Structures are given as structure tokens and as C-alpha cells.
Amino acid sequence: MTKGRRTRILINACVITFMATLDGSIVNIALPTIASAFRVGISSIQWVVTSYLVTVSALLLVWGRLSDLYGRKRFFLMGLVVFTVGSLFCGISGNLSAIVASRVLQAIGASMAIALVQGIVTHTFPPSERGKALGFIGSVVAVGSLIGPSLGGLLVEISGWRSIFFINVPVGIVGVVLTVIILPESGMRSDTETFDWRGAVLLFLSVSLFFSGMLAFQEGLLSPLYSFLVMALAGILFLFFLLDQKRPHPLVDGCLFSSRIFTMGVIDSSLSYMAMYSYIFFMPFYLQTVRGVGVLEAGLLMSLYPLVTAFLAPAAGALSDKITYRPLTITGLLFSGLGLVSLSFLGSHSSLFLIGGIIVLLGIGGALFQSPNNSSIMGSVPRDRLGIAGSLNAFFRNLGMVSGTTLAVSLFSLSTKMNIDSVSSGLINSSLFLRGFRLVVLTAAVLALLGALGEVFGKKKGQSLQSSCVERS
The missing domain is CATH 4.10.860 (DNA Excision Repair, Uvrb; Chain A)
Structure with missing residues (x-):
């Protein structure tokens, strides 16, 4: 395969990843407007978000396995079509039931793309370029998360809430055309195995x-x-x-977990996301209700994390291609742990420059860990199992996101005896909030350091999955 074709495949994968990531973050800002349009409450409108995340997470492994058996291109293409149609249906929905059903359809398509993109990139690029290519995917995820709320707010203000879904349609159509033209088929082991x-x-x-x-x-x-x-x-x-x-x-071949490289990679990825999403959930509340900054300032400070990650992820991936991944993943998790510990020292009068510096440190840690770790995971599996390996990696990532937020909410509620609704309403005592916040970020730091220990000792004698999986094929 020529370098030009590999580049075009990567660009297509980045566009689709950006679209799927953007859709996960762009909807939240429009929820109050949608709730008002349909005359429903907060508890009801939350299903627009919840149904999407649950459906994506529940189907990741299914599409990964099916793509290995019957071809990754056909399922990736199918995912783009379903996602685009689902986006159109979301935009024309006339009531809550219709938009939730359309979001489920949209999530079915998104789960196909999310499950397969790492496998497609790994199959396309040689080991000497794999980390850098996956780093670009990481950058796109960061950028999609960064601009989602601001772009969503702009679209809702100018064109109404339906435009946040309609914007996916032309992008999806372009993605379908590019996939048909440039993406080669891979996988297809259905002659020897069944689903x-x-x-x-x-x-x-x-x-x-x-x-x-x-x-x-x-x-x-x-x-x-x-x-x-x-x-x-x-x-x-x-x-x-x-x-x-x-x-x-x-459905999930046990041989994928026969190597420490793969097993510790997905576990450490989950621990990393648990740590980061514990911080991400409560940091805006700290900035606005305790530190007293405005919504714009808080948004700019929070945007430092994805900005740093987007800038450094390709460089970290490229460096892992040259010096191997372990020094980078260990350093990244240590930086994350240090940043989270530093957050525990913040108070109601902490300098904004200090807060911004800590967030930048967290962004550096995330960038140094994610791309090299993804490269190590995907490089440890046989090419005919890239679909299920990539979907497992995405599943553990989602598990870390949701369980990290749940753990943070539980710890905060137990330590402060406060209901999370009182936090979102702004009716909180600053010293009481800081007590719960410090417990949350210190627990998150422990999770990051556990991940670092897993990288140091869990992968010390790691071997690839290649031989054991091939023997079972």
C-alpha cells in the first residue's frame, strides 16, 4: 500500500472519529433547549445522552468480533450509513420518544466506527508508524471533546437545536464515499469460525x-x-x-488475555480514564462555585487539557515507535498522579495560573500515556483479531469513564453527606465541597499510580499474543 493511500485512510478515520466524538459532547449544551421544545424535565431529557452511551458501550465487542469474521470495511461502512441516518432522524424528531429512539440508532452506527477505527489504522500502518498514526486519532478525540460544547452552543444559537444533528449528515455522506473508494477489506475468517x-x-x-x-x-x-x-x-x-x-x-477469545502486554494495557487504560473522569466531573463545580470564576473562564481552563493532549499525542505516539512505549506510559501516569495530588491542595483563593498549570500537567500525562498504550495494545495482537482487540480497548475505556464518574459521585456524597443535586444547583458550602473534592482527586491519583505500577511490573515480562492466538486459529 502506498504512503499516499495510507494517509488518505488515516484522514478518513480521523474525520469519522471526530464526528463520533463530537456527537458525544455537542448534545449536552443543547439539552435545556431540547427539553423546553418537548416540554419535558431534566430527568427525562437525560435519556437523550444516556441511551447513546449505553448503546455504544453494549455493542462495541459485538461489532469487533463480527468485523473480524466478515470484514472490517463492510461494518465500518455500515456504521457510517446507520450513524448518518440516525443523525437525520434525530434532527427531524418531533417528541422525546422519537429523539431517544433516533439516538439509539445513531449510537448503533457510532459503536461500529468506534470499535473498528483502531483496528483499521493498525492494519494500515507498519509498526514503525503505528504509534504516530494512533496519536493522530487521539488528537482528533481531544479536539472533538474540546470544541463540542462551543460549536453546539453556536449552532443552537444560530440555527436551533436540530442543526447539531443535521451537521453530521454531509460529513457522514463524505465519509461513506471515501470509505468505499480508499479503504481495503480486511478480516473475514467466517469460513472457519462462527459468531x-x-x-x-x-x-x-x-x-x-x-x-x-x-x-x-x-x-x-x-x-x-x-x-x-x-x-x-x-x-x-x-x-x-x-x-x-x-x-x-x-465472542471474546480468551487468548487475547494470555499476554501481559494486552491485559495490563486495557486495565491501565481503564484506570487512567477512571482517574481523569473523576477529576473532569467535579472540576467545573470547583472552578465556578468555590473559586468563583465565570463560565467562560472555567471553560477556557478546562480546555487546556484537551488542547495539550491534541498537540502532544502524535508526538508521543511517534516517539513510542522509536524508543518503545513503557517509558512514556509510566511517565504519563506518574504525571497524571502528580497533577491529581496537586489538585488536592487547591482552595477558594488559589491562583488561576496555578490551576491552569496543573491542568496542563494532567494533559501532558494523558498524552504521554494514551497513544503509546494504544499502540502497545494493538501491536500485541494478530492481524485477524484487530477488530475485537480494538473494541475491547474502547470498551475498557468507556468502562473507566462511567465507573470513574460513579466512584467520584459516591465518594463525594459519602464524605460530605451532600446530594449531588445540591452541587449542581450551586447551594453548597465551600469548605464542605473541598473536603469531598480532595477525597475524589486523591482517590483518582491512587488509580493513576496503580496504573503506573501495572506498567512497571505487569508488563515487565510481557509477551505478545501472536503465537498463542495463531495456534488457536
Whole structure:
């Protein structure tokens, strides 16, 4: 494959990743407007966001496995078509039920693209360029997260809330055309293996219930007891899924976890995202309600993290191609841990320059860890299992995001005896908030340092999955 074609494939993958990431962040800013248009409350309109995240997370592994069996290009293309149609339906929705159903359709398509993009990039680029290419994907994710709220606000102000969905349609059409023209087919092992539909159904139900329980607890839609019961039921279904893995061709091949490189990579990725999303959830409340800065200043300070990550991720990935990943992943997690510990010393009069410096340190840590870690994960698997490997990596990332926020909310509520709704309403005592905030960020620092220890010791004698997986093929 020529360098020019590889570049075009990467650009297409970046555009689709940007669109999927943007859609995850652009909707939040429009929720009050949509709620007003449909005359529904906050608890009801939250399902526009919750249904999307749950559906994406529940289907990631399904698409990863199917793409390995029947071809990655066809499922990536199918995902773009479904996402584009779902975006159109969201834009023309006339009531809450219609937009939630359209968001589910949109999420089905997005989950295909998210599950397969790392596998497609890894299959396209040689090992000497893989880290840099995956770094560009990381940059696009950061930029999409960064401009989503501001772009969403601009579109809602100028053209109304429906425009945040319509903007996906022309981009999706271009992505479909480019995929048809430039992306080669890969995967396709269906002549020797079959798809585990029973395992897929069990996994879908367990993940859907587990994520729904955590999100419902975060948003106050269910009491802690009911949320626990939902997640317990999810655990029972997941146990049946694990027992189902004894079948000849299971949904998730156990050989993927036979290497420390892969196993510790996805675990450390989940720990990293747990740590970061604990901080990301509460930092805006600290800035606006305790430090007393305006919404614009708070937004600019929070944007430092994705800006730094977007700038450094390709460089970190390229460096990992030359010197290997472990020095970078370890350093990145240590920087993240140091930044999170530093947050625990902030007070109601801390300098904005100090706060900004800490956020920049966190951004550097994230950039140094994510791209090299993704490269190590994807480089450790056989090429015919890139789909399921990439989807597992994305699944553990989503698990870290949601469980990190849930853990943060739980720790804050337990330590302050405050309901999370009182925080969002601004009716809080600063000293009481800081007590809970410090516990949250110190716990997050412990998670980051556990990840660093996993990189130091868990991967010390790591081997690739290549030989053991190939033997089972």
C-alpha cells in the first residue's frame, strides 16, 4: 500500500472519529433547549445522552468480533450509513420518544466506527508508524471533546437545536464515499469460525444493565439500592456470559488475555480514564462555585487539557515507535498522579495560573500515556483479531469513564453527606465541597499510580499474543 493511500485512510478515520466524538459532547449544551421544545424535565431529557452511551458501550465487542469474521470495511461502512441516518432522524424528531429512539440508532452506527477505527489504522500502518498514526486519532478525540460544547452552543444559537444533528449528515455522506473508494477489506475468517449469538445477547444485556445502573445512580434517577440491584442483575448475566465462553468460538477469545502486554494495557487504560473522569466531573463545580470564576473562564481552563493532549499525542505516539512505549506510559501516569495530588491542595483563593498549570500537567500525562498504550495494545495482537482487540480497548475505556464518574459521585456524597443535586444547583458550602473534592482527586491519583505500577511490573515480562492466538486459529 502506498504512503499516499495510507494517509488518505488515516484522514478518513480521523474525520469519522471526530464526528463520533463530537456527537458525544455537542448534545449536552443543547439539552435545556431540547427539553423546553418537548416540554419535558431534566430527568427525562437525560435519556437523550444516556441511551447513546449505553448503546455504544453494549455493542462495541459485538461489532469487533463480527468485523473480524466478515470484514472490517463492510461494518465500518455500515456504521457510517446507520450513524448518518440516525443523525437525520434525530434532527427531524418531533417528541422525546422519537429523539431517544433516533439516538439509539445513531449510537448503533457510532459503536461500529468506534470499535473498528483502531483496528483499521493498525492494519494500515507498519509498526514503525503505528504509534504516530494512533496519536493522530487521539488528537482528533481531544479536539472533538474540546470544541463540542462551543460549536453546539453556536449552532443552537444560530440555527436551533436540530442543526447539531443535521451537521453530521454531509460529513457522514463524505465519509461513506471515501470509505468505499480508499479503504481495503480486511478480516473475514467466517469460513472457519462462527459468531456466538447467545454470548452476544448475554453480553449486550449485562453491559446495558450495568451501565444503565451506574448512569442512573449518577443522575439521581434511581436510589442507590435500585441501582445496585440493576448492576447485580447485570453481574448475574455476565456470569452466564463467561460460562458461555467455553464454546468453540466464543465472542471474546480468551487468548487475547494470555499476554501481559494486552491485559495490563486495557486495565491501565481503564484506570487512567477512571482517574481523569473523576477529576473532569467535579472540576467545573470547583472552578465556578468555590473559586468563583465565570463560565467562560472555567471553560477556557478546562480546555487546556484537551488542547495539550491534541498537540502532544502524535508526538508521543511517534516517539513510542522509536524508543518503545513503557517509558512514556509510566511517565504519563506518574504525571497524571502528580497533577491529581496537586489538585488536592487547591482552595477558594488559589491562583488561576496555578490551576491552569496543573491542568496542563494532567494533559501532558494523558498524552504521554494514551497513544503509546494504544499502540502497545494493538501491536500485541494478530492481524485477524484487530477488530475485537480494538473494541475491547474502547470498551475498557468507556468502562473507566462511567465507573470513574460513579466512584467520584459516591465518594463525594459519602464524605460530605451532600446530594449531588445540591452541587449542581450551586447551594453548597465551600469548605464542605473541598473536603469531598480532595477525597475524589486523591482517590483518582491512587488509580493513576496503580496504573503506573501495572506498567512497571505487569508488563515487565510481557509477551505478545501472536503465537498463542495463531495456534488457536
